[in-house]
Amino acid sequence: MALSFYYSRLERMPDQTLQNLCNAMKNHFENFEYRRNQQDTWHALKISDITNINPSKPLNYSLKFLIERLDEMKFGLPSGLNNDEILHHKIRNACEDHPAFTTVCERASPTVNGLISDLQTSVNNFLMAASSVQKEIHEIDAAFQKLKKDTPAYETAFQQYLLEMEEQNQFVETQEYSEFDLPSDMLLKEAGEMSKNFNSNEPDTTFDQNFAEILFTEKSSLNGFEAMQTLLNRKRSKSYRWRTKR
Structure with missing residues (x-):
């Protein structure tokens, strides 16, 4: 388009200095509508x-691209607006x-240079923090998937483990556990050994359903064990009332 304009309008223009040709090109292509669009985009x-x-x-790529783009676009702004103060405000x-x-x-x-330096530092800190969070999420998800893989065995063993501890009146330090620590091979082995001779006094399907619900809905929370312990206390109260009636 610029070449066509040159041959049709500028080739025979008198006094073809470089400055005159540049001014003619700019006046033709960078008209009012063009400048208005540039300002709107800016x-x-x-x-x-x-x-x-x-x-x-x-994100650091996007920041670099933004700064370079704004630095180029500022020359299309009206005179008086293409300075570092305006660029600083826009960034x-x-x-x-x-x-x-x-x-x-x-x-x-x-x-401008100080602002750009601070933004670049902030990007690096943000990316490092995001990477750390993603790593933690991945580790938690991997632990939960491992736990989920053998869910039926986990539910049975852990439920019987808690009930057996209840029968023996042993206190469980809830703050030392979380669902992400379970099931470990040691805990499942211990629960299995402790539950060999254990017989539940009364079937409780509601307890089983609530236990399974806690297992899956509390997977991203460290309060899962406390929720299970609360559920166990309710069963203890119910079991006591059932034995009293007998």
Whole structure:
């Protein structure tokens, strides 16, 4: 398009200095509508737009792309608006909605270079924290999948283990356990040994159903064991009333 414009309009233009040709090109292509669109794009651009377009790219890539894009676009702004002060304000505005940059943007460095440096540091910290969380989630999920793999045996052994402890009036330190610690081979072996001669006084399907529900709904919480212990206390109360009636 620019080449066609040159041959049709500028080839025979008198005084073809480089500056005159550049001015003619700019006046033709960078008209009012073009400049208005550039300003609208400048004001609307957010880092979330870039991360949405490139979801597989890391956040530091999106930040680098944003800064380079804004630095290029500032030259299309009206005279007086293409300076570092405006660029600083726009970078901060474009990043402030992202959780990785909230604190940085609230206490922004007064210079463009300082702001960019702070944003880059914040990105690195954010990615490190996210990696740590993902690792923890993966470990918890792996532990739960291992537990889920042998759920029937786990339910039976652990239920009988708790009931046997109840029969012997032994106190279980609930804070020392969580569902992510169970079932260990040692616990299942111990529960199996302790439950060989154990006979439940009364079948309780509600207890079994509630136990299974806690097992699956509390998988991402460390309160699973306490919930199971509360359920056991209810069964103890019910069992006591049943024996009293007899």
